[in-house]
Amino acid sequence: MKNEDVKVTPYEVKGILTEQEYARLAKEFGIQPISQEILARMKKHTKELHFMLTRNIFFAQRDMAWLLDEYEKGNKFFLYTGRGPSGKTHIGHLLTWVFAKWLQDKFDCELWFQLTDDEKFMFRPNLSLEEVQKFTQDNILDVIALGFDPKKTHILIDTKHSGIMYPEAIKVAKKITFSTTKAVFGFTNETNIGSIFFTSMQAVPCFLPSVLKKKNIPCLIPLGIDQDPHFRIARDVLPKLGYYKPAIIHNKFMSGLKVFGGKMSTSDPDSTIWTTDTPEQVKAKIMKHAFSGGQGSIEEHRKLGGNPDVDVAYQWLYYFFEPDDKKIKKIHDDYKSGKLLTGELKSYLVEKINAFLKEHQKKREAAKKQVEKFIYKQ
Amino acid sequence: MKNEDVKVTPYEVKGILTEQEYARLAKEFGIQPISQEILARMKKHTKELHFMLTRNIFFAQRDMAWLLDEYEKGNKFFLYTGRGPSGKTHIGHLLTWVFAKWLQDKFDCELWFQLTDDEKFMFRPNLSLEEVQKFTQDNILDVIALGFDPKKTHILIDTKHSGIMYPEAIKVAKKITFSTTKAVFGFTNETNIGSIFFTSMQAVPCFLPSVLKKKNIPCLIPLGIDQDPHFRIARDVLPKLGYYKPAIIHNKFMSGLKVFGGKMSTSDPDSTIWTTDTPEQVKAKIMKHAFSGGQGSIEEHRKLGGNPDVDVAYQWLYYFFEPDDKKIKKIHDDYKSGKLLTGELKSYLVEKINAFLKEHQKKREAAKKQVEKFIYKQ
Numbered sequence: 001m002k003n004e005d006v007k008v009t010p011y012e013v014k015g016i017l018t019e020q021e022y023a024r025l026a027k028e029f030g031i032q033p034i035s036q037e038i039l040a041r042m043k044k045h046t047k048e049l050h051f052m053l054t055r056n057i058f059f060a061q062r063d064m065a066w067l068l069d070e071y072e073k074g075n076k077f078f079l080y081t082g083r084g085p086s087g088k089t090h091i092g093h094l095l096t097w098v099f100a101k102w103l104q105d106k107f108d109c110e111l112w113f114q115l116t117d118d119e120k121f122m123f124r125p126n127l128s129l130e131e132v133q134k135f136t137q138d139n140i141l142d143v144i145a146l147g148f149d150p151k152k153t154h155i156l157i158d159t160k161h162s163g164i165m166y167p168e169a170i171k172v173a174k175k176i177t178f179s180t181t182k183a184v185f186g187f188t189n190e191t192n193i194g195s196i197f198f199t200s201m202q203a204v205p206c207f208l209p210s211v212l213k214k215k216n217i218p219c220l221i222p223l224g225i226d227q228d229p230h231f232r233i234a235r236d237v238l239p240k241l242g243y244y245k246p247a248i249i250h251n252k253f254m255s256g257l258k259v260f261g262g263k264m265s266t267s268d269p270d271s272t273i274w275t276t277d278t279p280e281q282v283k284a285k286i287m288k289h290a291f292s293g294g295q296g297s298i299e300e301h302r303k304l305g306g307n308p309d310v311d312v313a314y315q316w317l318y319y320f321f322e323p324d325d326k327k328i329k330k331i332h333d334d335y336k337s338g339k340l341l342t343g344e345l346k347s348y349l350v351e352k353i354n355a356f357l358k359e360h361q362k363k364r365e366a367a368k369k370q371v372e373k374f375i376y377k378q
Numbered sequence: 379m380k381n382e383d384v385k386v387t388p389y390e391v392k393g394i395l396t397e398q399e400y401a402r403l404a405k406e407f408g409i410q411p412i413s414q415e416i417l418a419r420m421k422k423h424t425k426e427l428h429f430m431l432t433r434n435i436f437f438a439q440r441d442m443a444w445l446l447d448e449y450e451k452g453n454k455f456f457l458y459t460g461r462g463p464s465g466k467t468h469i470g471h472l473l474t475w476v477f478a479k480w481l482q483d484k485f486d487c488e489l490w491f492q493l494t495d496d497e498k499f500m501f502r503p504n505l506s507l508e509e510v511q512k513f514t515q516d517n518i519l520d521v522i523a524l525g526f527d528p529k530k531t532h533i534l535i536d537t538k539h540s541g542i543m544y545p546e547a548i549k550v551a552k553k554i555t556f557s558t559t560k561a562v563f564g565f566t567n568e569t570n571i572g573s574i575f576f577t578s579m580q581a582v583p584c585f586l587p588s589v590l591k592k593k594n595i596p597c598l599i600p601l602g603i604d605q606d607p608h609f610r611i612a613r614d615v616l617p618k619l620g621y622y623k624p625a626i627i628h629n630k631f632m633s634g635l636k637v638f639g640g641k642m643s644t645s646d647p648d649s650t651i652w653t654t655d656t657p658e659q660v661k662a663k664i665m666k667h668a669f670s671g672g673q674g675s676i677e678e679h680r681k682l683g684g685n686p687d688v689d690v691a692y693q694w695l696y697y698f699f700e701p702d703d704k705k706i707k708k709i710h711d712d713y714k715s716g717k718l719l720t721g722e723l724k725s726y727l728v729e730k731i732n733a734f735l736k737e738h739q740k741k742r743e744a745a746k747k748q749v750e751k752f753i754y755k756q
Contacts, residue, residue, distance in 0.1 A: 118544075118545075118548050121548060121552065122548055122551060122552045129545070129548075129549065159544065159545040159548070161541075162540050162541055162543075162544035162545060163539075163540050163541025163542075163756075164541075165540075165544075166496070166537065166540035166543075166544045167496075167507070167537040167540060169572075170496050170499060170500055170507075170537070170572045171507065172572075173500060173570060173571045173572025173573075173575065174499065174500045174570050174572050174573075175570065176570060176571045176572075177567065177568050177569065177570055177571070178556065178565070178566075178567045178568070178569055178570075178571060178574060179567040179568060181571060182567065187556070188556075189555065189556045189557040189560065190555050190556070190557060191555065191556055192551060192552050192553070192554060192555055192556075193551045193554045193555070193556060193559055193574050193575050193577070193578060194547075194548045194551025194552050194554075194575060194578065195551075195552075196556060196571050196574055196575065197551065197571050197572060197574065197575035199571070200571060200572065378541075
């Protein structure tokens with residue numbers, strides 16, 4: 001696949017996202033790498049660094065230096081992230097949220113979590129609002145299961161909270177032309193007018209806490225890089241309304257199972273693991289579909305070794321399931337040398353996923369009774 | 379001014395609106411005249427006909443025959459009209475509302491009255507949301523002053539009621555492309571995305587009562603013809619959502635003071651009378667600015683007579699201030715014959731306006747205590 005086949009917008013992610021492609025995207029989007037200096041400044045406050053930072057999974061940022069300046073002046077920030085509820089939650093969604101949870105713990109800050117049910121309804125021709133709202137309720141359980149602090153976490157659902165969000169969204173919308181959304185999202189004359197308007201709703205949580213508390217509060221958005229275009233626009237508009245530009249920290253995508261570097265797709269259940277999958281489903285999917293960087297036969301593998309750089313099982317451990325740096329290095333080296341076989345690597349991943357999901361599913365069940373505590377009270 | 383200089387959309391009314399132009403517009407918009415048959419059917423229920431019907435001020439309609447069919451089957455309709463609160467209320471605005479009040483009384487029906495503060499904020503570059511909301515509160519007093527039944531009248535303010543309106547608006551928005559809004563409203567790539575979205579919000583009151591009461595209720599919209607384009611779109615979309623197309627009854631504009639057939643302009647205080655004008659202001663404006671169909675001198679006028687068809691003072695009496703058919707005929711004939719002088723005609727109008735405003739301003743003052751009764755409770 002050639003470079004020009006790679007496309008990353010909130011509404012289309014296609015192509016194989018290699019390290020080179022992420023570097024090219026960062027340049028195209030005008031976002032900066034996370035420098036050693038920024039990491040050192042973060043560490044001063046967090047004591048340790050999350051492995052998603054040291055492993056460069058969160059790999060780019062906007063205005064993190066400014067955010068830390070403000071923090072050090074005593075001007076605390078809040079976090080904002082979210083989910084477009086077009087289906088069940090998969091492992092790839094959790095990555096950003098797990099990191100957001102770490103930020104909440106370390107910086108002791110509020111999280112505003114947006115569920116863009118309006119977006120998914122308007123962008124998906126065949127999705128009804130009822131279906132999207134069912135996914136919304138389902139996705140919320142996964143957010144809560146991760147252990148966010150209910151006192152500091154506020155869930156916004158666009159349709160449910162439109163009474164406070166729409167009056168703010170129109171202030172943003174007034175400053176954005178159709179031309180801009182054409183250029184940024186690739187809209188055409190045939191795009192529906194709700195989809196065209198929507199980016200204004202996604203901008204609102206960047207400054208809603210400032211509106212509600214009647215003071216300007218810095219905002220940090222951990223997000224998958226595909227969401228950056230929304231905030232490129234929001235960052236242009238917000239200063240015109242008297243608010244700070246939100247700072248952003250971007251993660252790479254966890255690879256889909258079938259093709260290394262492909263995105264997980266909610267429309268292809270075999271490309272990912274859902275948070276509700278059973279141990280048997282997990283095992284079957286990983287064994288059958290996870291793209292392997294190993295050799296065709298055990299003999300060859302022992303002789304030539306595997307390639308962890310394109311092996312999805314290894315990458316899933318690296319991105320999410322094996323936080324231990326020593327262990328991941330050993331796995332890497334053993335796989336590369338041929339000591340660790342593909343089947344063994346996959347079995348290890350299956351164990352890790354199932355251990356995680358066992359716990360997650362228990363918390364997810366318990367979350368059903370906690371939902372109301374997390375929904376923002378208007 | 380040539381025909382092609384006449385333009386009527388919700389966002390631009392220009393040119394001189396003669397009877398010919400109204401006929402051309404009706405054809406262009408695809409709306410029907412109000413036939414004698416429809417008038418007779420209405421009269422069966424209302425006993426008498428409002429002079430705005432017999433004088434062809436309400437001059438066109440969509441689906442009135444269907445609406446009456448439904449009414450006669452016991453399927454009562456509700457009324458929907460509204461106001462874009464971009465300034466103070468003038469006499470021209472009242473025309474539609476006075477007729478709506480008559481419909482409410484005669485057909486004993488609910489009125490949903492929408493104040494599109496979001497619209498005016500987004501469409502007017504220099505208007506702040508605070509200013510629009512001030513006009514909103516001001517305009518509401520004029521609505522209430524007209525005597526609508528508080529038990530049957532529900533005021534919707536788009537930002538205030540966005541909690542119930544936005545979730546419905548997105549269902550409409552999903553069915554409308556940018557192409558459609560370009561063609562209907564003349565939008566360009568430089569139009570802001572809030573303005574592009576807005577027509578979805580204006581569609582909502584057509585079916586919101588049906589949503590709230592969980593049954594399909596017919597809707598009749600009395601409106602100035604410039605608002606028809608919104609509902610041309612809404613009438614396409616609503617059946618796709620399972621709702622009736624709203625019926626519509628269209629009024630011509632009351633002429634602005636300065637040029638016969640020109641629109642009253644909120645940006646030119648001398649082109650109209652505000653509901654808050656003093657008797658002195660009324661007198662000064664009418665005497666100075668009301669375009670006269672009379673002759674240059676008393677002698678000439680006595681000899682040649684005046685032309686009531688282009689005389690704004692006469693037209694204001696005909697459209698609003700002289701409901702008595704016998705009196706208006708005498709004024710017409712006397713003016714045409716030269717018996718009634720321009721100064722006398724204007725003085726009569728001034729008296730009529732000031733009598734109306736004296737009463738209106740008293741009720742407007744009393745309305746300040748009634749606002750809450752009229753605002754729809756969510």
